Amino acid sequence: MKIVLLGKPMSGKGTQAKLLTKRLNYQHISTGDLLRNEVKNESDLGKEAKEFMEKGLLVPDELIIRLLAKGLPEDNFILDGFPRTIVQAEKLNEIQTMNIVVDVFCSDEIIEKRTVKRRMCKSCGAIYGLDVPPKEDDVCDGCASELYQRPDDNLETIRNRLKVYEEQTSPLVDFYKEMGIYTQVNGEKPIQEIVEEILKEIEKVK
Template sequence: MRIVLVGPPGAGKGTQAAFLAKNLSIPHISTGDLFRANISQGTELGKQAKAFMDAGNLVPDEVTIGMAQDRMAQPDAENGFLLDGFPRNVSQAEALDEALKADGQKLDAVLDLEVPEDEVVKRIAGRRICRNDSSHVFHVTYSQPKQEGVCDVCGGELYQRGDDKEETVRKRLDVYHRETEPIIDHYKAQGLVVTISALGKVDEVTKRAMAALAGENA
């Protein structure tokens, strides 16, 4: 299957993408991984992206699209892929349509993870990260440490990242509504969008997504 995963920040796209890709035996292709791989490998596209990033500018769509096309052309993506974080806007979606069409391919589904805005803010603003190891993540509501402000794993100080503060989260949501959300209408016109609730436990959402992709009632 060839799938695009969409949803607001805090919808759990990265987590669901990993589980869905494993269940479907297709590669999980995320924008962040594409950038890191191309930059670390010193590819021409990676060099272009790094130059823009170093200058504090956004990487142009054509560079991002080029990276995605190269990755989708790899042997492990022959039978499908799951795109996470790409396309990010309508122009990228249109470019993806053209690229797939040129290869005689098409998307099978666009999975839209739906989460109420207040829940997104609660999820992200409640996160607390360990200063010693950023992989140690807690939450003031959903995954509380035994001692407030102290990491259960190593005893390090827990803190709230600047981009997790409520004001910043709401700005990120504004960007999502303005730039990315319109791709849902773009794909609805093609009959590709499958919308599911991303509320609940991770495995519940995964089962819901698998059922929806299979055409069953989610």
């Protein structure tokens, strides 16, 4: 089964990808990881990518596609963070045909709330938020250190990211509906319930 997870920033799709790969014993494929591996192994692709990364530039689609053509397993994987545009989705179709696209859907309101509520612990790395608040405001449950808010976790930044998502990524909904492989789950429910819902959807197309 070849699965694509789709979702806005802060939709929790990364968490879902991790949990699902464990449950299904599938590979979790993120283009970021594939990229880092190639760079580490100093392959030709890696060297090319590194030039862009060192300049702080986005690695072009064409290179990411070559990376996927090389790094995608034949089957049983979850693709996370790709595709983000119609062009990327069309290119992906040329490499392999996905079986199901699961959209972990959340309203913008929830995404904004999650963003401004997120707090991190500098000492132990624990993450708190809307669904898992610390027992005491701004204090880590685990190690009692003070919690902090990442500078990017503000309304202006998240609204910009949501706008980019709306413009570039949300057209994928119709794209995959036309292919007949799109399905949506409610990303505002508790994490474990979402996992079960996604597993059910996957069973339907197996």
